[in-house]
Amino acid sequence: MHDDHELVRLVGKLDLRAKVRLLAGGSVWRTCAEPSIGLRALTFSDGPAGVRGPGWDERRTSLAVPSPTALGATWDEDLVHRLGALLAAESRRKGVDVLLAPVLNLHRTPYGGRHFECFAEDPLLTARLGVAYVQGVQSGGVAAAPKHFVANETETDRLTHDVRVSERTLRELYLAPFEAVVEAGAWAVMSAYNGVNGHPMSENPLLTGVLKEEWGFDGVVVSDWGAVRTTVESASSGQDLSMPGPWGPWGDLLVAAVEAGEVAESAIDDKVLRLLRLAARVGALESGAEREEFAPAVNDAALLREAVSASTVLLRNNGILPLHPGRTIALIGPGAAAPRVQGGGSSGLYPSAENSLLDALTSRAEVVHAPGVRINDEPTPVRAPVQVRVLGQNDEVLFEERRLTGRILETEEVPGARVLEISTTLHVTETGPWRLAVAGYGRLTLDVDGTRVLDVVQPVDTDDPAVKHLRPPHHEVEVHLEKTQVELVARRELGEDSGMASLLAADPPTPNADQEFGAAIEAASRSDVAIVVVSTTDAIEGEGRDRTTLSLPGEQDALVTAVCLANPNTVVVVNSGGPVLLPWRDDTAAVLLTWFPGQEGGHGLADVLFGEREPGGRLPTTWPVRESDVPVANFLPDNQKLEYDEGLDIGYRAWAAHDVEPAYWFGHGLGYTTWDYLGARAERGAVRVRLRNTGRRRGREVVQVYLSREDSTTPRPRRWLGGFASVVADAGETVEVLVEIPPQATRHWENGWVTESGGFTVHIGPNAGATRIRLAARHVLRPR
Structure with a gap:
C-alpha cells in the first residue's frame, strides 16, 4: 500500500491538465487512467441490492440480495456484514472497484418512492447496519460509497429541490449515519442531487466543513451521476470526482478556472491525492495493494x-x-x-437465478395457483431472443447483436449511429387483441409483418437520468x-442527449377480470389454507418519483377480503419495499412481510x-x-423548497408525538415463540436485560432500549432508540443480554455536542410502542 508521501510525489509528477483530467469520468462507469504514474481506471457499479457491474446487459447476471429495507428488518449487523463481504466478491468477479452503496438516507415519510433502498426511519439502526455493510464490502478490497450525502429523502424534483433543515435536526438525524460510516473508515462518499440550506x-459547505475537516474523512467524494453542474463553485468545494465523463463542467473549463485564479491549484492537488489514495486501497496503482480475487467464503x-x-x-x-x-394450499x-x-x-x-413462492x-405441498387480479398495466418486454441493430444515416448496419429481451438499456455506441432497431419473431399463443408497445425518445415506429x-x-x-436512461x-x-x-x-431515433433506452413489448389478450377473481375465490374455498401474495409495482416504488398513495394497486384489497371470507385460514404475504395500507389485517389468520427479498425469496419464504x-x-x-x-x-x-419543519420527530418519534396509534410500531415483529421480560438494570453505558423464552421452540428476540427525558431543558422527542441487541434462547431458557448505549444516544446538538446533566428514563421492550420495563431516571448513562 502506498503511503501519503509517495502519493503526494505522484501528484507532483502531473501537470495541471493531467490532474484535472483525472477528476472527471473517462466514461459513464470508469475514471481516467494515467499510465505515467501507474494508475489504471477505476470501475464503479450501482448497488445496493447487488452488483450490476458497469452497464446494463441481461446476459451479465448478478446475485440479487434482499432490498435494504429487508436488511434493515434483520436488525442483524453480522448478517449484513457477511452480505457486504459477498458483494465484495461479486464486485471482484465483475471487475468493480467501487460499489455505490449503501444508501444511508432515512424513511422520513412512507411516501418516499426510493425508500426500499434505505435501511430504516431511525438514525441509530441505519448507522449500525450501514457500518456493517461498509466494513463487509471493504473487507474484500472493494470501496463502498455510502450515499446520498445528505437529506435525499424525496424523489420529486430531486435534481433541483432544496431541503431547509435546522442544524440540530441535520446533525442528530440525517448526518448521523454518515458520521458513523466515516468513523468506521468508508473510502468514498457520494454527494446527492438535492441542495441543503x-x-x-x-x-455544499458541508462537504468540506463537516465531512472532511470535522470528521476527518480522507476518501473521495464522488458525485451522483450528472450532479455536478458548475465549474468554480463545485471545484472549490469538497467535491472530488465528477461522474460521468469525460463531458461536463470540469475538464477544460476547470483548467481555465485554475489558470485564471478562480480555483486554487492546491484544491485540485488535494482531490487528486484523494483519488490516488482510493486507487491504492483498491489495488489500482502499480506497487499498491494487489488486485486479488476474493472468493465468497460461504455458499x-x-x-x-x-x-x-x-x-x-x-x-x-x-x-x-x-x-x-x-395441507392443500390455494396460492393466490x-x-x-x-x-x-x-x-x-x-x-x-x-x-x-429467481425462484417464486409457487416454485418453492x-x-x-399440493398447490393450486390462481392470479385473481391484474396489478400492472405496464407493457411486458418481449422475452424471446431479439436482434438489435444500430443503423447509420442511410440504414447501413454499424453494429448488431443478439439479446435476450426486448428491453434494451445499453448497447454498443458507434460513431454515426442514427437508429436503434429491435426485431423478433413473436409466437402468438392466443388469438385476439394483442397490446404491442415501443418506448424511447425521438421518432418511434413499429411494423408487424x-x-x-x-x-x-x-x-x-x-433531465432525470432515471427516466431518460431506464424508463422512457x-x-x-x-x-x-x-x-x-x-x-x-421496432425502431427509434438516437438523438443528442436522448439516451439509448428502448423497448419492444407484447402482451396477449387479457383474461376476463371477473372470471379470474372468481377462480381465485373458488380455489380458496376448496383448500385447507389460502396464501395471498399482494405486491406493489415499479410504477409505485421506483427511483425518480414518490408515491401518491399507500394503497395497494388494483383490486388486491378486495381480493384479500373475499379470500378471507371464503377461507378463515388465510395467510397474506406482502411483497413491497415500504409501508402499504392493510385494511383487512384483522380478518386474516397471519400476515407476513417479505419486502423485496432477492433471488432466493421463494425458498426463503x-x-x-x-x-x-x-x-x-x-x-x-x-x-x-x-x-x-x-x-x-x-x-x-x-x-423547489422542501421544509423539514417536523424537526427531530420522524417515524415512530412522530407517531408518539402525535399520540396516534399506528397499525404496527417500529421494531414490531413476532417469532414462533414468546418472551417474558423479567427485569433489567442500568450499568455504565449499557442496560442489562433478563428475559425468558416462554414458548415451545428455540427463538430469537431483538431487545430494544428507548430513552426519554421528561424534565429536559431542551426540546426532545417523546422517546428515541438508544440501543438494541438480539438474544437466542431455547424453549424455557432464561438469558441475559447486554444492550450498549452509545454516547451519542444521550447527547444533543447545541452549537456543538452537549450531554445534559441528570438522568434519562430507560424503556425496554420488543418495539417502540410496547416497552415492557421502565427504569426511572437516576443517572446519566455514561460511556463504558
Missing part, C-alpha cells in the same frame, strides 16, 4: 436464503403458522408466480393477431411458512392504519 450538495444461495427468513416480518399470527405438512395473487425481487431504478440488475411450495402499425415522435421531456415513455397499439407467428420490428426457519425480522419503519394518520406528510417540494 441553499447550496446544491455537489458544492451464495444459502446465505441469500438465510437473509430472506431473517428479514421476513411476521406481523400477525393466530397460530396457523408454521403450516403443518399435508400474480406475485405468487412473478414476485418483485427488487425495486425499480438504478439499483436494478439481472438476477442470476409446489415441491412441498411489414405493416406499419405505429409511428409517433416522443420529445425528450426530462412508451407508446402502444392494439393489433388483432391469429395463432401463428409474426415478425415485429417457504422455509418460514413451514417452520424450518423462524421469521426473524422486525419493522425498520412504522406502518400506518390509514393515510390520514401519517404524521409527516409534507414530502413534496413547494417552489
